[in-house]
Amino acid sequence: MKQLAEDVLGKRLARLSELTESDMLALRASSLGSIRSMDARSDLIREGDPTRAVFLIVSGWAARYKMLEDGRRQTVALLLPGDLCDLNNNFLSEMDHSIGTLTPVRYVEISHRVVERLSQEYPRIATALWIQLLATVSIQREWVVNIGQRTALERIGHLFCELCVRLQLVGLANTSGFDMPITQQDIADAAGLTSVHINRTLKEMRAQHLIVLENRSVKIPDFDALAQASLFTPAYLHLRPASQSSPAPPGLGLTAP
Incomplete structure (x- = not known):
């Protein structure tokens, strides 16, 4: 069962950066963590909670959302199998939104330590993780346009x-x-x-x-x-090998300064 999580992550990152065989082997040997299960309509983590890990969705659908004091809810992202949730948690101490399941979900909590080690030791994995983070921001911009203008x-x-x-x-x-x-x-x-x-x-x-x-x-x-x-074009998803775009700045890793 453990192998599945590493393969899901490797398959996702390989669409963002040209990972080598050694990169894939490193992911398979990385001990991401045990796969956990959660029922539908439950929170993986809530706004205000301390950040504790990066979530990898192995199966099922989840949502990143904000809840107003009067109970109104806005979903700001849909999270699908293969998605890494909140890589920026490596730098932040408290959640500013919640992540809740929409269906039964299987997921892995990847420790900040594992993310940091992989990004330091494997530059192509670091590039893929950064593209994942930047693509998440790009998708967020598109959703703002979606709600504001379409x-x-x-x-x-x-x-x-x-x-x-x-x-x-x-x-x-x-x-x-x-x-x-x-x-x-x-x-x-x-x-x-x-x-x-x-x-x-x-x-x-x-x-x-x-x-x-x-x-x-x-x-x-x-x-x-x-x-x-x-009015859909997929460019904002940034699903192309890193070699087709500008290389990451030298020394850019996912460790906090």
Whole structure:
């Protein structure tokens, strides 16, 4: 079972940086930690808690979210298998948001010590971890644009396109669609819309033959058509080998100054 976590992380990082065989072997021997399980609708960690580790989602879906004092909730990121949650925790002492499960989740808590050691000893792994962190910030910017400027149809379509691309990285989707084990309210929390508005917009998208919803899955008859209707381009996900972009500055690791 332990091997699975290291393979999930290696597969994810290999899409961000050109890892060598020795890098992959280092990940497999890195003792990330034991795989744990948590039921749906539970918090992995809450706002205000001390930061204790970097979370690797092995299976299931989770969300990064903020809760207002009156109970209103805004999802600021959806976390999928292979995602590393909050690499910046290496530098911060307290959580400024919560991470909660949307489905049953299997995860690993990777200690800051392990992250620091891997980044110091293996430069390509360090590069991949930095790209992961910077891509997370890039996705956050895109979500701000999504909520601030896109129409309801564009918001939902853009989200579906993003989920489809990200799930393809771990073999859980193709351009024809993906399983979606979350509710319309979860989509509403991510898109900044009401569940009633989500329901109405999904009907509109089905009428335009952009999506088909069946058995808790999203079918996409024509991915290019959905991407065009949603103003989606995947560049902000930064899913290319590091060799195709500028190299990381010398000595850049994930250890605190």
